Amino acid sequence: MKNIRNFCIIAHIDHGKSTLADRLLEFTSTVAEREMQNQLLDNMDLERERGITIKSHAIQMNYHYKGEDYVLNLIDTPGHVDFSYEVSRSIAACEGALLIVDSSQGIEAQTISNLYLAIGNDLEIIPVLNKIDLPHAMPEEVSDQIIELIGCDREDIIHASGKAGIGIEDILAAICERIPAPKGDPTAPLQALIFDSVFNSYRGIEVYFRIFNGTLKKGDKVKFINTGKTYEADEIGVLKLNQEPRQEMSTGNVGYLISGIKNAKEVKVGDTITHVDRPAQGIQGFEDVKPMVFAGIYPVETSEYEELRASMEKLQLNDASLVWEPETSAALGFGFRCGFLGMLHMEIVQERLEREFDMTVITTVPSVQFHAYTTKDKMVKVNAPSEMPDPNYIDHIEEPFIKAQIISKAEFVGPIITLCMDKRGILKNQTYLTSDRVEMTFEMPLAEIVFDFFDKLKTISRGYASLDYELIGFRQSNMVKLDIMLNGEKVDALSAIVHRDKAYDWGKRLCEKLRELLPRQMFEIAIQAAIGQKIIARETVKAMRKNVLAKCYGGDISRKRKLLEKQKKGKKRMRQVGNVEIPQEAFLAVLKLD
Ligand code: GDP
Numbered sequence: 001m002k003n004i005r006n007f008c009i010i011a012h013i014d015h016g017k018s019t020l021a022d023r024l025l026e027f028t029s030t031v032a033e034r035e036m037q038n039q040l041l042d043n044m045d046l047e048r049e050r051g052i053t054i055k056s057h058a059i060q061m062n063y064h065y066k067g068e069d070y071v072l073n074l075i076d077t078p079g080h081v082d083f084s085y086e087v088s089r090s091i092a093a094c095e096g097a098l099l100i101v102d103s104s105q106g107i108e109a110q111t112i113s114n115l116y117l118a119i120g121n122d123l124e125i126i127p128v129l130n131k132i133d134l135p136h137a138m139p140e141e142v143s144d145q146i147i148e149l150i151g152c153d154r155e156d157i158i159h160a161s162g163k164a165g166i167g168i169e170d171i172l173a174a175i176c177e178r179i180p181a182p183k184g185d186p187t188a189p190l191q192a193l194i195f196d197s198v199f200n201s202y203r204g205i206e207v208y209f210r211i212f213n214g215t216l217k218k219g220d221k222v223k224f225i226n227t228g229k230t231y232e233a234d235e236i237g238v239l240k241l242n243q244e245p246r247q248e249m250s251t252g253n254v255g256y257l258i259s260g261i262k263n264a265k266e267v268k269v270g271d272t273i274t275h276v277d278r279p280a281q282g283i284q285g286f287e288d289v290k291p292m293v294f295a296g297i298y299p300v301e302t303s304e305y306e307e308l309r310a311s312m313e314k315l316q317l318n319d320a321s322l323v324w325e326p327e328t329s330a331a332l333g334f335g336f337r338c339g340f341l342g343m344l345h346m347e348i349v350q351e352r353l354e355r356e357f358d359m360t361v362i363t364t365v366p367s368v369q370f371h372a373y374t375t376k377d378k379m380v381k382v383n384a385p386s387e388m389p390d391p392n393y394i395d396h397i398e399e400p401f402i403k404a405q406i407i408s409k410a411e412f413v414g415p416i417i418t419l420c421m422d423k424r425g426i427l428k429n430q431t432y433l434t435s436d437r438v439e440m441t442f443e444m445p446l447a448e449i450v451f452d453f454f455d456k457l458k459t460i461s462r463g464y465a466s467l468d469y470e471l472i473g474f475r476q477s478n479m480v481k482l483d484i485m486l487n488g489e490k491v492d493a494l495s496a497i498v499h500r501d502k503a504y505d506w507g508k509r510l511c512e513k514l515r516e517l518l519p520r521q522m523f524e525i526a527i528q529a530a531i532g533q534k535i536i537a538r539e540t541v542k543a544m545r546k547n548v549l550a551k552c553y554g555g556d557i558s559r560k561r562k563l564l565e566k567q568k569k570g571k572k573r574m575r576q577v578g579n580v581e582i583p584q585e586a587f588l589a590v591l592k593l594d
Pocket residue numbers: 011012013014015016017018019020039051052053079130131132133134160161162163164
């Protein structure tokens with residue numbers, strides 16, 4: 001135990017965490033060079049393509065340092081704000097953290113939020129100034145920022161480059177010397193923290209854990225404290241490049257457990273594994289993940305509902321943060337109302353359904369959870385506009401508010417404040433981190449950042465601003481439900497809950513957008529926006545003049561068939577509502593209102 005080091009790497013996205021992890025794996029010969037692919041820890045296709053780490057993974061390295069053999073467990077954490085709960089559990093499994101800061105960028109919002117999580121868990125922080133190979137690196141300036149932030153000495157900061165392989169040995173030395181060995185009692189009742197789980201179609205769910213107390217042996221009867229379920233530890237082991245089974249694992253170590261679990265809901269990140277016959281207390285900090293954003297997911301072909309359900313179940317096996325329940329929409333039929341951690345998470349789920357399960361789905365306008373009070377103290381949770389009670393019976397509505405922390409170059413402060421105020425934000429605080437770097441804190445409605453806030457922020461700051469946020473609670477707001485009607489028929493999937501001050505503008509722009517997006521059909525389509533009975537905007541899509549087949553009148557039959565075939569393909573993501581065909585883009589039109 002005295003030579004075990006458990007650590008994670010925290011960094012703002014793109015500051016070089018994955019690249020640096022690769023170098024550590026190489027340097028400790030955990031992977032041979034020929035096995036090395038860039039960013040080895042990001043082993044999901046999607047992660048590689050997007051260059052981001054979606055799920056946390058762990059890997060064990062052996063390192064010989066000053067005559068001693070060390071076991072270094074690296075726990076990789078996702079950097080995106082959507083996955084902060086996973087980050088927090090990974091951090092809780094460690095004694096130390098490498099804090100990576102890109103020396104050409106400086107401290108960003110997620111550097112700080114992850115750092116606070118690490119400090120909150122009493123982790124030893126090793127600051128690493130990364131990418132010092134870059135010609136425009138600003139080591140002095142960024143070092144000042146780091147010193148200001150964590151109060152370390154200048155000499156504590158390691159200068160490194162994951163890309164050029166600089167400073168790797170220094171980092172490994174610091175891990176051995178500065179990070180404390182795990183504490184705990186190997187003879188005490190078992191307490192192991194689940195910090196991740198991965199679905200394997202052959203072996204069921206692999207649970208990743210960190211033992212805080214006690215010893216786990218192969219074959220032991222174990223219990224997951226928060227779910228109350230019991231299992232047999234069929235296989236336990238450590239995570240190298242591949243899994244290496246062990247007979248026994250003890251306090252301080254990190255490993256995997258396989259026990260024939262098929263259902264992801266049984267494995268909750270943050271839960272504690274203990275022995276059935278000698279149980280311990282649960283480890284603190286367990287939370288059921290709370291989805292922040294909700295949207296409907298529907299099969300394009302109504303007949304594929306069961307298949308979609310099966311796919312969602314499988315997806316949930318390795319994404320415990322995805323929650324869903326069946327939902328029916330008058331416009332879209334049978335589907336699912338899903339809860340996501342954020343917009344990126346939503347995109348990922350949709351993409352995975354398509355790639356890994358070959359499903360073609362329609363997603364509806366994302367929404368946050370509103371609380372509608374039908375009396376002063378009777379509350380209904382509204383995860384979809386359709387769940388909003390009749391306005392006549394609503395006393396008031398509350399919406400989730402966040403504290404948003406934005407860090408930017410000083411020159412963009414004006415436009416950022418304007419943007420946030422336009423999003424109903426209130427500036428609470430503004431601090432200069434250095435002469436050129438400003439940290440701003442806003443309180444704003446979550447609903448306003450669900451849409452295109454992040455993109456806008458990036459655009460107006462030319463990529464220099466970073467954002468992090470946390471939920472601070474629910475506040476009363478003047479919200480209304482805005483309905484869209486096509487030829488007089490309400491399309492429930494296009495309804496949205498918006499602030500009254502913005503409803504007119506929203507309705508008008510949405511109608512205009514829909515006019516662009518709805519393909520012309522054989523008849524005229526009236527697009528209307530309404531609040532209750534009141535029509536607030538209207539647009540018209542003119543009828544189509546010719547039908548496609550008319551063009552090949554007299555042409556040969558195979559050409560006609562091809563055309564029909566083509567039309568059918570084009571239809572893939574279309575939905576018939578009444579007599580109007582609606583393409584997928586229309587269901588997400590509100591995301592692109594400008
Ligand atoms: P992560 O998002 O923190 O995991 O960052 P990555 O490791 O994926 O790196 C982000 C980008 O920075 C990639 O294009 C890397 O090639 C590049 N990068 C990473 N480390 C270095 C470095 O030390 N020097 C330079 N010049 N580029 C780097």
